[in-house]
Structure formats: C-alpha cells, structure tokens
Amino acid sequence: MKRSTRTAQAASWVLGLTLSASALAHHSFAVFFSDDKAVVSVSGKVTGFDFKNPHGLIRLEVRDATGTVVQWKAETNSPSILERRGWSRDSLKLGDEITIEGWGARDGSRYMRLRKATRADGTTIGLVFAPQEEK
Numbered sequence: 777m778k779r780s781t782r783t784a785q786a787a788s789w790v791l792g793l794t795l796s797a798s799a800l801a802h803h804s805f806a807v808f809f810s811d812d813k814a815v816v817s818v819s820g821k822v823t824g825f826d827f828k829n830p831h832g833l834i835r836l837e838v839r840d841a842t843g844t845v846v847q848w849k850a851e852t853n854s855p856s857i858l859e860r861r862g863w864s865r866d867s868l869k870l871g872d873e874i875t876i877e878g879w880g881a882r883d884g885s886r887y888m889r890l891r892k893a894t895r896a897d898g899t900t901i902g903l904v905f906a907p908q909e910e911k
C-alpha cells in the first residue's frame with residue numbers, strides 16, 4: 777500500500793511539471809510584449825529561424841549604434857498560422873539580410889513580437905501581423 781501511494785505521488789508530481797512547462801511555453805502576447813510602445817525596427821543577418829510550435833523564433837545579428845554586434849530575437853506565430861500568412865520553413869535562410877519590426881519586450885530586452893519582416897530588396901515576407909490576434 778505504501779508503494780502504490782508513492783507511485784501515485786510521483787506520477788502526480790511528473791504530471792504537474794509537464795503541465796506547468798507547457799503552460800510556460802505557450803503564452804499570450806500581452807505577457808511579454810507591449811502594444812502600447814512604439815514599434816521597434818532592426819536590420820541584420822539571420823542567425824536562426826525556428827519554425828516550430830508553440831511560437832516560431834527569428835534570431836538576428838544586429839550592429840547597434842556603437843557598432844557592437846548584438847543578438848535580437850523576434851517571436852512569431854505558430855507554423856500553422858505562419859503558413860496561412862505566406863511563410864514556409866524556407867522563408868528565411870541563415871545569413872539572409874532582413875529588417876524586422878515589432879512590439880518590444882516589456883522588460884526592455886532585445887526581444888520583440890514580430891509585426892513585419894522585410895528582405896533587403898524591400899519585399900515583405902508573408903503578411904503583416906497584428907497584436908490583437910494574440911490577446
């Protein structure tokens with residue numbers, strides 16, 4: 777009897793950890809990003825494009841005002857929504873020069889919620905995002 781109680785407790789603990797990790801992975805727009813702030817725009821070289829659930833992620837190497845190379849991240853929608861908006865797994869390649877713009881992180885970090893991505897030649901990648909979709 778004592779062993780089955782421990783097994784049940786362990787199973788409950790593992791289930792709790794699994795569910796809490798899932799809850800943290802998928803979050804609303806308003807938790808991390810502010811649509812009250814001005815739209816942030818940076819240009820640079822793609823160093824990563826994660827086309828996976830629950831949100832895609834673009835990593836960009838950007839030169840700041842002092843010439844220092846810094847890393848920016850832009851969170852996107854899920855792959856299924858990106859596909860409906862004209863994106864694909866191959867929309868971005870490592871080394872592509874792009875400009876990303878979006879709503880800045882509430883904590884002031886170099887992290888944004890993607891609104892728009894533009895290639896060096898000026899063409900927009902997919903459709904422009906709107907913040908009310910995630911609220």
